[in-house]
Amino acid sequence: MDNLPIGTVMIWAGDPGDLPxxxxxxxxxxxxxxxxxxxxxxxxxRWDNDSGYQxxxxxxxxxxxxxxxxxxxxxxDGYRDPDVTTRVRLKGNTMVSVDDAGSYQRxxxxxxxxxxxxxxxxxxxxxxxxxxxxxxxxxxxxxxxSGGKETRPVNAYVYxxxxxxx
Numbered sequence: 531m532d533n534l535p536i537g538t539v540m541i542w543a544g545d546p547g548d549l550p551x552x553x554x555x556x557x558x559x560x561x562x563x564x565x566x567x568x569x570x571x572x573x574x575x576r577w578d579n580d581s582g583y584q585x586x587x588x589x590x591x592x593x594x595x596x597x598x599x600x601x602x603x604x605x606x607d608g609y610r611d612p613d614v615t616t617r618v619r620l621k622g623n624t625m626v627s628v629d630d631a632g633s634y635q636r637x638x639x640x641x642x643x644x645x646x647x648x649x650x651x652x653x654x655x656x657x658x659x660x661x662x663x664x665x666x667x668x669x670x671x672x673x674x675x676s677g678g679k680e681t682r683p684v685n686a687y688v689y690x691x692x693x694x695x696x
Contacts, residue, residue, distance in 0.1 A: 558592025
């Protein structure tokens with residue numbers, strides 16, 4: 531791991547207290563520019579945020595609780611990020627494109643529709659899931675909400691760590 535360039539992000543599955551001194555957890559903490567000049571030269575202010583910003587410091591990436599995604603880099607085929615223009619920076623830094631490392635994107639459900647499955651048919655129409663009778667092609671009842679607080683795949687917690695010094 532010593533030959534990796536400063537600024538390399540990797541996964542750490544152990545206790546962060548056991549990290550070598552040349553690595554730090556990607557938790558958004560601020561570091562002094564003069565103490566980590568080479569890392570600052572790599573990251574610049576792209577990961578800074580407005581909370582507690584100080585001119586002599588810069589921020590580590592804050593990768594807690596987020597899934598990582600490769601930069602779109604002006605990709606235009608079927609694998610592009612269709613919402614690249616809605617990405618944001620934690621700091622209102624207009625010098626760095628949102629189509630670059632350090633931007634974030636909120637969760638979202640892809641637009642979709644659901645058909646209705648009526649529970650029973652009666653003499654003049656159908657009985658909807660809310661118990662009301664619906665005739666012909668008139669208004670249909672809304673589907674019931676279901677699910678959790680986010681859309682996500684099966685996952686496991688790890689620490690994202692960054693090489694800060696040689």
